Amino acid sequence: MTPLVVMGQAYISTAVKGDSPYKDGKALLAQMKKDPKSVAIGTATSRGNSNHMAISLAALKSGIDPNALKFVIFQSGRIGRTNLLGGHVDAAQSSIGGFIKHHKKGKLRIVAVAAPERLGGAAKDIPTWRELGVDAVVANFRGVFGPKGLSADMISYWEGVLRKTVETKEWKGFAKKRMLAGKFLGHKEFVKFKDEKDAQMRVVLKALGLLKR
Numbered sequence: 001m002t003p004l005v006v007m008g009q010a011y012i013s014t015a016v017k018g019d020s021p022y023k024d025g026k027a028l029l030a031q032m033k034k035d036p037k038s039v040a041i042g043t044a045t046s047r048g049n050s051n052h053m054a055i056s057l058a059a060l061k062s063g064i065d066p067n068a069l070k071f072v073i074f075q076s077g078r079i080g081r082t083n084l085l086g087g088h089v090d091a092a093q094s095s096i097g098g099f100i101k102h103h104k105k106g107k108l109r110i111v112a113v114a115a116p117e118r119l120g121g122a123a124k125d126i127p128t129w130r131e132l133g134v135d136a137v138v139a140n141f142r143g144v145f146g147p148k149g150l151s152a153d154m155i156s157y158w159e160g161v162l163r164k165t166v167e168t169k170e171w172k173g174f175a176k177k178r179m180l181a182g183k184f185l186g187h188k189e190f191v192k193f194k195d196e197k198d199a200q201m202r203v204v205l206k207a208l209g210l211l212k213r
Contacts, residue, residue, distance in 0.1 A: 002146040003187060005144050005163070006190050007142045007175075008166070010141075010179065011137075014054070014111055015091065015092055015094070018108055020091075023109075024111050028111055029059070032062075036068040041070060041089065042083055043073060044093075045073070046073060048205055048210045051094060056208055077095075096126070097178050097179035114129050116128070117130075163186070
């Protein structure tokens with residue numbers, strides 16, 4: 001496939017229950033380091049996806065073996081969130097939009113978001129992992145691909161169309177609702193971004209024992 005553009009990114013967040021003893025991301029990581037199996041971490045919908053990788057990368061950057069952690073895999077983010085609210089897991093992973101409503105109500109507490117810098121709006125009070133001294137940036141990116149071998153003219157055409165799309169009222173409303181952030185990436189930027197993320201994924205997947213030989 002031919003990478004065309006990235007229209008936005010849904011950064012992955014880590015949340016605990018509102019009355020959790022883990023008041024912030026540092027406290028959560030400290031317990032994970034002390035006893036990796038003592039913290040049950042809910043994630044959906046599979047091992048090796050962005051949700052799983054975000055907390056695994058934070059652990060790896062903190063000197064914790066992510067393969068030693070206790071993960072509970074749920075069929076959907078909603079099920080994982082329900083289990084966190086019910087106290088059946090100690091922490092959970094989701095794009096920030098999946099937790100923000102409950103965070104604002106105090107039912108959940110987002111302890112960190114894997115964004116390059118603090119997000120604004122409803123998430124302005126939530127620290128990034130980087131702010132906590134952990135270089136972990138992971139997102140579900142909203143990208144568009146074309147077929148393999150797409151001509152330069154067609155790449156330019158679709159990049160232009162999609163660049164205009166992100167400026168529309170409809171897209172801006174969608175992005176706000178889904179809490180998409182990050183700047184628009186054109187074709188060349190997307191190729192570089194994809195290569196960097198592929199390299200990051202290989203490091204984490206290897207640590208998790210999920211990288212195919």
